[in-house]
Amino acid sequence: MDYPTLFLNIISGLLIAIVTAIVTVRLSLRQFYSQKWWGKRAEAYTSILESLHYMKRSFDEEFNADLMGRELSEARQKQLRKKFLSGYDELQKRLDISHFILSDEANKALKEFKADYQEAKDAPSWAEHLYHGLNATDTAIKKLSNVAKNDLKGH
Numbered sequence: 001m002d003y004p005t006l007f008l009n010i011i012s013g014l015l016i017a018i019v020t021a022i023v024t025v026r027l028s029l030r031q032f033y034s035q036k037w038w039g040k041r042a043e044a045y046t047s048i049l050e051s052l053h054y055m056k057r058s059f060d061e062e063f064n065a066d067l068m069g070r071e072l073s074e075a076r077q078k079q080l081r082k083k084f085l086s087g088y089d090e091l092q093k094r095l096d097i098s099h100f101i102l103s104d105e106a107n108k109a110l111k112e113f114k115a116d117y118q119e120a121k122d123a124p125s126w127a128e129h130l131y132h133g134l135n136a137t138d139t140a141i142k143k144l145s146n147v148a149k150n151d152l153k154g155h
Contacts, residue, residue, distance in 0.1 A: 037101075038152065040101055041101050041102070041151065041152060042148075042152055044094060044098040044101050044102060045102070045106070045144065045148035045151070045152070047090060047094050047098075048091060048094050048095075048098070048110070048144060049141060049144055049145065049148070050087070050090070051086075051087040051088070051090040051091035051094065052087065052091065052113075052137050052140050052141050052144070053087070053141065054083045054084060054086060054087030055084055055087045055088060055091070055133070055137045056134065056137035056138055056141060057080070057083065058080040058081070058083060058084035058087075059130050059133040059134040059137060060134055061076075061080060062077075062080065062130050063127075063130035063131060063133075063134050066126065066127050066130060067127075095110060095114075102151075103147060103151045105147045105150075105151075106144060106147045106148070106151065109140060109143040109144050109147055110140070110144070112139075112140070112143075113136055113137075113139070113140035113143075116132070116135070116136035116139065116140070117133065117136045117137075119132050119136070120132035120133035120135075120136050
């Protein structure tokens with residue numbers, strides 16, 4: 001029995017096992033953190049798109065009623081207003097805290113939305129306000145949906 005060879009085989013086997021374990025753990029941790037980050041991004045995009053949806057729905061319903069020359073019931077106006085404000089507040093919160101999670105392209109689209117929405121707020125008439133608000137939210141939803149698909153697909 002050749003003890004030096006046996007000893008070298010045991011040591012080399014241990015070294016290979018240790019290096020393999022370290023590499024495996026690092027790769028597993030990297031994948032874990034990547035999945036957590038992806039989840040945070042997906043949550044942010046979902047929340048922003050949901051908020052824009054509620055805003056768009058309010059603009060859309062009020063714009064169509066105005067276009068048809070009819071008034072929404074006071075109860076429906078309150079419902080729409082409540083959903084709109086909830087969506088707007090959530091959107092503002094996400095814009096404040098999610099900029100580091102979202103891609104540069106998403107942040108650019110949101111900046112464009114803010115400018116378009118400001119144009120709607122500054123519109124000289126209610127009908128123009130609704131029209132510009134509807135266009136701003138619709139455009140933002142389309143842009144951000146595409147950005148989110150591309151951004152989240154890369155995972």
